[in-house]
Amino acid sequence: MLHGYLPSLLEGLRLTLGVAVASLAVAVLLGLAGAAAKLSGSxxxxxxxxxxxxxxxxxxDLVLMLLVFYGGQLAVNEIAPHLGVDEYVDIDPFVAGxxxxxxxxxxxxxETFRGAILAIPHGQAEAGRAFGMRPLQVFRRIVLPQMLRLALPGFANNWLVLVKSTALVSVIGLTDMMQKAGQAAGATREPFTFYLAAAAxxxxxxxxxxxxLRALEKRWSPGVPAVSL
Known part of the structure; x- marks a missing residue:
């Protein structure tokens, strides 16, 4: 049915999942930092x-992808000679993506994390400080567990959109699932078959x-009505 291209598509699927998971890790760190900045006193x-x-x-997203990959590569090669690097520097498509x-x-x-933190009654953190907890303890023991539960629906939606957005990395040459599907479609002249396989x-x-994520929501929200993801 797939003319022997199934292993190639599965390899692309693994790379797509790797890009999604690595991107999510970066996004979570930036999201937490951004939420802390928006709620800071500065x-x-x-x-x-x-x-x-x-x-x-x-x-x-596509414009940003092209700006980071091509613009970043141009900037790196402009700066490299001043740092004693004379060879041309290629930015890895995986890293750029x-x-x-x-x-x-x-x-x-x-915004997801900021909204979740704001939804927690402020008096709970004040009570923790009144019991002598340090700010980090208040965050870890009081704010973080509730923030995770409240942020989960929004986090889930962002993850699902992120997975679909990984298709954009094919435009910068990364051999993800879309790139593999395109190669197979070009070789066999059956684009519908292979793009349908990529969609699957x-x-x-x-x-x-x-x-x-539904199982995680049930685990973190005992006694709380579930929110459809």
Whole structure:
């Protein structure tokens, strides 16, 4: 049915999943940092985080992908000679793809985490401080567990969109599932078959993710009505 290209598509599927997971790790770190900045007492950090989320959410993902890959490569090779590096520096497409997607979805997770933290009654943190807890203890024992539960629906939606957005890395030469499907479609002249197979691959990842996230929601929210993911 797939003319022997199934192993190639599965290899692309593994790479796609790797890009998604690595991008999510970057996005979570940026999201937590951005949420902390937006909720901080520093006007500078609040403004910086607001500029970050506003700009990133207002520029198409494809444009950012091309800017980071091509613009970043140009910038690196402009700077490299001043650092004593005379050879041409190639930016790895995997690194560029992960950095771009992580940077993009970090902006969305910033708002997700900020909203979840704001939904926690402020008096709980004050009570923790009144019992002598340090700020880090208050965050770890009181704020973080509740933030994770409240942020889970928004986090889940961002993860599902991120998985689909990994298709963009094919435009910078990364041999992900879309790139593999395109190569097979070109060789066999059966684009419908192979792009349908790629769609099935993405559907497999997102379906498994939804099931896992629902199980996680039940585990973290005993006695709380579930929110449909």
């Amino acid at each position: 006007a500078f950090w609040r403004r910086a985080a607001t500029v970050y989320t506003t700009l990133i959410r207002g520029v198409p 992960v950095a771009t997607l992580g940077f993009i979805f970090g902006a969305y997770l910033t 691959g993405y559907l497999l990842i997102t379906t498994a993710s939804v099931l896992a």
